[in-house]
Amino acid sequence: MKLKQTLLAGSLSLAMVLSLSTVASASNKVNFEQNTATDNTYGYVDSExxxxxxxxxxxxxxxxxxxxxxxxxxxxxxxxxxxxxxxxxxxxxxxxxxxxxxxxxxxxxxxxxxxxxxxxxxxxxxxxxxxxxxxxxxxxxxxxxxxxxxxxxxxxxxxxxxxxxxxxxxxxxxxxxxxxxxxxxxxxxxxxxxxxxxxxxxxxxxxxxxxxxxxxxxxxxxxxxxxxxxxxxxxxxxxxxxxxxxxxxxxxxxxxxxxxxxxxxxxxxxxxxxxxxxxxxxxxxxxxxxxxxxxxxxxxxxxxxxxxxxxxxxxxxxxxxxxxxxxxxxxxxxxxxxxxxxLSTSKNTYQEKETSLPLAGKSDQENTFKFNLVAKVKDDGEKVTTAIIDLAGKKLKDTNLDAKMFKVTAYATDATGIASSQ
Structure with missing residues (x-):
């Protein structure tokens, strides 16, 4: 598949996360809000x-x-x-x-x-x-x-x-x-x-x-x-x-x-x-x-x-x-x-399918930026690998982004998506 990925800010490597976080820079207070309005149960995106x-x-x-x-x-x-x-x-x-x-x-x-x-x-x-x-x-x-x-x-x-x-x-x-x-x-x-x-x-x-x-x-x-x-x-x-x-x-x-x-x-x-x-x-x-x-x-x-x-x-x-x-x-x-x-005998004319990761979207809150958690199915199961922040046309210095700014919360959930523990 052709993957069109728009990276609007630096990527942060994460493991199995669902989070909402707030950070304070030297000049002002900046909020980061996770986009949970995704197609799957757990509030992150996976291109596959x-x-x-x-x-x-x-x-x-x-x-x-x-x-x-x-x-x-x-x-x-x-x-x-x-x-x-x-x-x-x-x-x-x-x-x-x-x-x-x-x-x-x-x-x-x-x-x-x-x-x-x-x-x-x-x-x-x-x-x-x-x-x-x-x-x-x-x-x-x-x-x-x-x-x-x-x-x-x-x-x-x-x-x-x-x-x-x-x-x-x-x-x-x-x-x-x-x-x-x-x-x-x-x-x-x-x-x-x-x-x-x-x-x-x-x-x-x-x-x-x-x-x-x-x-x-x-x-x-x-x-x-x-x-x-x-x-x-x-x-x-x-x-x-x-x-x-x-x-x-x-x-x-x-x-x-x-x-x-x-x-x-x-x-x-x-x-x-x-x-x-x-x-x-x-x-x-x-x-x-x-x-x-x-x-x-x-x-x-x-x-x-x-x-x-x-x-x-x-x-x-x-x-x-x-x-x-x-x-x-x-x-x-x-x-x-x-x-x-x-074993394929198909005579179909193959066309590659193009896919794209959705943007997290603009937040309604002032000084707040939404981010998507991006997952991939690894050999041993699906894991969140990256956070992509949607700056909604605004600028934010990369030096203002630090992994320590993000509070990470992990959840264990059973196959029904109902029972969970933090």
């Missing part, structure tokens, strides 16, 4: 997130919250399903967190990717609670609506963690509906979590973890022979055999389809066992070979989710490198983002 507009809203049993990015033109749709931390709380949703929690949705709006898709709509869903509940029918209804409204010719699905589970659920429920799928660490057999349609009885005591309580050898044993799941405290559901049988039914339907797949996981993921992705890949690819189905099927188990500049990221966050196009499949054939964009 703000390009998404509400498409549908949650209606129990009928529809789901969605935000939609519209290109200048295009006939491709990318559907994205968030992870467990970005859903609603007991049915209360904000239709926003699915964009801010990580770069899953906004990645597909990046110029290079949009250009390869020749313009793609991006439809980002938010579950009323989580994707462990079966919302396939509601999701399919919204996707069908978007396809009809925008003349969509190709559809792709991408997800992470619980959204990876939802991607697999959609792929098995509607075989051949999607033209490609890219997802990471699909939430199969998550400790303590029951999955509608699969099961998941976790009545076993963690303190009595033994070989019998973890996954069986064909799923559990890493190549180095270590007790991988015992170390990571990943638990086997008590109804494992029934769970696995139902999951195999999902995989059978996926294997029979012509939908190209790329699955990613981190070896030491202590939320979802990476052995499940290995299992899914082996099952699907074997079935496709037997069916003489040559549809591309890729996977990769990465060693580490961190980069040289990071050390503390969870090993569950394999989607970061997946979305950064930093994962090559196990056969060293293709990278993740290159894979999904290579």
């Amino acid at each position: 997130v703000d390009q998404f507009k509400t498409y549908t809203t949650y209606v129990k049993g009928k529809s789901l919250d969605t935000k939609l990015y519209k290109p200048v033109s295009g006939d491709t749709l990318v559907v994205v399903f968030h992870g467990n931390g970005e859903g609603g709380v007991e049915g209360k949703t904000n239709n926003y967190t699915q964009l801010a929690g990580n770069r899953l949705a906004v990645t597909y709006t990046e110029k290079e990717i949009q250009e390869k898709f020749k313009g793609a709509y991006v439809l980002s869903f938010q579950a009323p609670e989580d994707w462990y509940h079966d919302h396939t029918a509601e999701a399919k209804q919204v996707i069908d609506q978007a396809c009809k409204e925008f003349g969509i010719k190709q559809k792709f699905v991408s997800g992470l963690s619980a959204g990876g589970l939802m991607s697999e659920r959609m792929l098995s429920t509607y075989p051949d509906f999607f033209d490609g799928a890219l997802f990471s660490c699909a939430a199969i057999a998550k400790n303590g979590t029951s999955v509608e349609g699969l099961g998941g009885d976790y009545t076993l005591d963690y303190s009595s973890m033994t070989d019998e309580n973890t996954l069986p050898d064909d799923l559990d044993k890493p190549e180095d022979g270590s007790k991988h799941n015992q170390t990571l405290k990943l638990q086997r559901p008590a109804d494992f055999n029934a769970y696995l049988s139902k999951y195999n039914t999902w995989l059978d339907k996926i294997a029979q389809s012509k939908t190209p797949l790329f699955m990613v996981h981190a070896q030491n993921d202590n939320t979802i066992a990476s052995s499940w992705t290995k299992y899914a890949y082996k099952y699907i690819s074997t079935q496709r070979q037997q069916l003489e189905n040559n549809t591309p099927t890729y996977y990769q188990i990465i060693d580490d989710t961190n980069y040289d500049t990071t050390t503390s990221w969870s090993q569950h966050w394999s989607w970061i490198k997946m979305l950064n196009n930093d994962v090559t499949d196990s056969t060293n054939t293709i990278k993740t983002i290159d894979f999904i964009t290579s």
Whole structure:
């Protein structure tokens, strides 16, 4: 996207802030007032997130919250399903967190990717609670609506963690509906979590973890022979055999389809066992070979989710490198983002979308200047990075601006945008 940014005064680096502040210079008193009349819930602007507009809203049993990015033109749709931390709380949703929690949705709006898709709509869903509940029918209804409204010719699905589970659920429920799928660490057999349609009885005591309580050898044993799941405290559901049988039914339907797949996981993921992705890949690819189905099927188990500049990221966050196009499949054939964009057959004439950050506006108060807090979705979530002050045509010496002049207040807010603590 082309970003037209008007910077009317110096920028101040901030972290996760919402504030209203007053400063006193040597000659007079100057007030700085935050502009909170922004498009999103939290009173700041984000050039990527703000390009998404509400498409549908949650209606129990009928529809789901969605935000939609519209290109200048295009006939491709990318559907994205968030992870467990970005859903609603007991049915209360904000239709926003699915964009801010990580770069899953906004990645597909990046110029290079949009250009390869020749313009793609991006439809980002938010579950009323989580994707462990079966919302396939509601999701399919919204996707069908978007396809009809925008003349969509190709559809792709991408997800992470619980959204990876939802991607697999959609792929098995509607075989051949999607033209490609890219997802990471699909939430199969998550400790303590029951999955509608699969099961998941976790009545076993963690303190009595033994070989019998973890996954069986064909799923559990890493190549180095270590007790991988015992170390990571990943638990086997008590109804494992029934769970696995139902999951195999999902995989059978996926294997029979012509939908190209790329699955990613981190070896030491202590939320979802990476052995499940290995299992899914082996099952699907074997079935496709037997069916003489040559549809591309890729996977990769990465060693580490961190980069040289990071050390503390969870090993569950394999989607970061997946979305950064930093994962090559196990056969060293293709990278993740290159894979999904290579499936595009669009003949659309691509036009780059221009965007601009709004000005904070003129204050009604004398000697008061409004400022916008500007955010960006980083690899580890959305953060406010800059304050841009709208001087409304007046002059103010840069020497009169100092970070110490600003009082910063941070808030922790849950997914509903209702409960908060200062």
